[in-house]
Amino acid sequence: MSGQRVDVKVVMLGKEFVGKTSLVERYVHHRFLLGPYQNTIGAAFVAKAINVEGRVVTLGIWDTAGSERYEAMSRIYYRGAKAAIVCYDITDSSSFQRVKFWVKELQSCEQHCRIYLCGTKLDLLENDRSKRQLDFHDVRDYAEEIKGRHYETSSKTGQNVDELFQKVAEDYVHFTPFQVMTEENGVDLSQKKETYFSCCHH
Amino acid sequence: MSLKSERRGIHVDQSDLLCKKGCGYYGNPTWQGFCSKCWREEYQKGRQKQIQEDRELAERLQREEEEAYASSQGAQGTQPSLTFSKFEEKKTNEKTRKVTTVKKFFSASSRTVPKKENQETKAPSPSINRQVSIETEQVSKEFIEFLKPCQKAGHDVYKQCKICLEAMQQKREASIEEQSEYVQDFYHNTAEKLQLRWKMPSEKVEDVMDHIEKFIMTRSYKHVFCPETTDDEKKDLTVQRRIRALHWVTSQMLCVPVNEDIPEVSDMVVKAITDIIEMDSKRVPRDKLACITRCSKHIFNAIKITKNEPASADDFLPTLIYIVLKANPPRLQSNIQYITRFCNPSRLMTGEDGYYFTNLCCAMAFIEKLDAQSLNLSQEEFDRYMSGQSSPKKQDAENWPPDACLGVKQMYKNLDLLSQLNERQERIVHEARKLEKDLIDWTDGVTKEVQDIVEKYPLDIKPKPQPLAAIDSENVENDKLPPPLQPQVYAG
Numbered sequence: 001m002s003g004q005r006v007d008v009k010v011v012m013l014g015k016e017f018v019g020k021t022s023l024v025e026r027y028v029h030h031r032f033l034l035g036p037y038q039n040t041i042g043a044a045f046v047a048k049a050i051n052v053e054g055r056v057v058t059l060g061i062w063d064t065a066g067s068e069r070y071e072a073m074s075r076i077y078y079r080g081a082k083a084a085i086v087c088y089d090i091t092d093s094s095s096f097q098r099v100k101f102w103v104k105e106l107q108s109c110e111q112h113c114r115i116y117l118c119g120t121k122l123d124l125l126e127n128d129r130s131k132r133q134l135d136f137h138d139v140r141d142y143a144e145e146i147k148g149r150h151y152e153t154s155s156k157t158g159q160n161v162d163e164l165f166q167k168v169a170e171d172y173v174h175f176t177p178f179q180v181m182t183e184e185n186g187v188d189l190s191q192k193k194e195t196y197f198s199c200c201h202h
Numbered sequence: 203m204s205l206k207s208e209r210r211g212i213h214v215d216q217s218d219l220l221c222k223k224g225c226g227y228y229g230n231p232t233w234q235g236f237c238s239k240c241w242r243e244e245y246q247k248g249r250q251k252q253i254q255e256d257r258e259l260a261e262r263l264q265r266e267e268e269e270a271y272a273s274s275q276g277a278q279g280t281q282p283s284l285t286f287s288k289f290e291e292k293k294t295n296e297k298t299r300k301v302t303t304v305k306k307f308f309s310a311s312s313r314t315v316p317k318k319e320n321q322e323t324k325a326p327s328p329s330i331n332r333q334v335s336i337e338t339e340q341v342s343k344e345f346i347e348f349l350k351p352c353q354k355a356g357h358d359v360y361k362q363c364k365i366c367l368e369a370m371q372q373k374r375e376a377s378i379e380e381q382s383e384y385v386q387d388f389y390h391n392t393a394e395k396l397q398l399r400w401k402m403p404s405e406k407v408e409d410v411m412d413h414i415e416k417f418i419m420t421r422s423y424k425h426v427f428c429p430e431t432t433d434d435e436k437k438d439l440t441v442q443r444r445i446r447a448l449h450w451v452t453s454q455m456l457c458v459p460v461n462e463d464i465p466e467v468s469d470m471v472v473k474a475i476t477d478i479i480e481m482d483s484k485r486v487p488r489d490k491l492a493c494i495t496r497c498s499k500h501i502f503n504a505i506k507i508t509k510n511e512p513a514s515a516d517d518f519l520p521t522l523i524y525i526v527l528k529a530n531p532p533r534l535q536s537n538i539q540y541i542t543r544f545c546n547p548s549r550l551m552t553g554e555d556g557y558y559f560t561n562l563c564c565a566m567a568f569i570e571k572l573d574a575q576s577l578n579l580s581q582e583e584f585d586r587y588m589s590g591q592s593s594p595k596k597q598d599a600e601n602w603p604p605d606a607c608l609g610v611k612q613m614y615k616n617l618d619l620l621s622q623l624n625e626r627q628e629r630i631v632h633e634a635r636k637l638e639k640d641l642i643d644w645t646d647g648v649t650k651e652v653q654d655i656v657e658k659y660p661l662d663i664k665p666k667p668q669p670l671a672a673i674d675s676e677n678v679e680n681d682k683l684p685p686p687l688q689p690q691v692y693a694g
Binding site: 006007008020025045062065067069070112 | 234512563
């Protein structure tokens, strides 16, 4: 059961109520609803296949509990993650403090994990620009500093959501070309066998 | 980890293929760019640290527990619980022993007999020893059947598995980490071989790997599950005692979004509890994972029925913690360790099963570290509940569901009365002490007052001042004087 092959482990991090779950919901089911959902029983783990340059990559998206009482355990979650989407609320500057905490944690414990900063609730600014508490360029600079990427999204309108996840998948494909090949079309590997296989030297 | 986006397609530099440590061998993305040797070194370091940390935590908890018990032993009323826990512990020990014995009877195949078996203390008679367990037999048969259509590859896989099993047997005395590493390497190499040499499609490889895991782990289970070389059993008991001590935690404290008053929901909760307990009875890591996944699905259903929307991780984790607290699954630590050590890593790290397993690990870590703050309680409340002096459930006694058992209701009522009585008695004792103190104080006060007065007006008996020789004063000394002359009448 539930043996779906997953290529990339993506963890969602962020303070409570910044909208991690909504972001995943929007991406996977293209909806933003408060009413009853029909198809899913849970949005905590989702596997989603995505097309990148003709290859299929399956993202396994791990939602995490944002409450501070589980903070000590967050390390267990991002072990082995290839990408982390660290969310903050554009209209809440305190949520960005937590972002810095997670970035530090990720950099020290999980060096192979790429970091994507994601400002949520962009739609709230539509009518009232003064609600913004976190400057776009400040965060962008910070993202560059930590060699991460930066997106501002709205789960309500869907703005930038697909782009974010698409980028996660693309980065994965570009940075681990061989792994994708082994999984996608193993037959083709016969030509590469010599170079690839010679890593086994025990 | 630079993010150069211009590098597209599958162009790869030679340098990208080499091990990141620069040892000259080729690296591999599954080992995060290291070659297998360097990866093992790196990985081993991390894991050793993790194990060390786990052990320290467990030891600390153990110490704390013992201290708590030692201190509670002095207090009245907690004595029975102590003996009970001792008894439970014994029972668990016995159970484990029994399980191993039963397993010994069944699963020792003729293959494993000659070398190591005689070292085991309670080795059953050889005739029993030679019997092959029905389950093991079955698994072997299934495995062979399964491999038949694969022909050459199948034959090769079977041969490799046999070699692996024999090597495992040789390693039986080695540390569990070494054994785990060996099996992990075996999984990895076999999967790679299936893909590259036998050119199997990846789904098929997954399938074969599952069967290999089943075959190998069914046979090795009794030696590598909760092995004597580790303190897994000790930790199991610690966790078990810890969960028992936390029996009073309610779903409200954990903010669990599940309403057990809805019959459907409580049904789901019961199912989830059953599943998580069932995990201990499975032998194959994958089957254990499947139990966790089933349990999680029931939890999701329970949340969905209660909240009428799909659960997020914020809902799921507290509920899982609650379920674990309610279920107190046997040998939780051993099971988690066993899965971590011997499950096919590709499944554990990324997939759905891996997600739920991670949550379970997280739940256990939370339970181990749980304190007043994490339940939004004051430290006094937490201590009181922990020591069993009072129970938060008592307050619920009034709003029992109508179908609650009469006896239980009566019991809670009695408990309530008893605690009230206890309270009153305590008050009386308190008042009596106060009275005693007051009395003592009063006596002391009076004594002090008297002393003060005495000091202020000391009772000196001053020598009487020398009497002036007043003629008319009455004087004692006068007594010595001859009596005054009386007028006498002389006749003459």
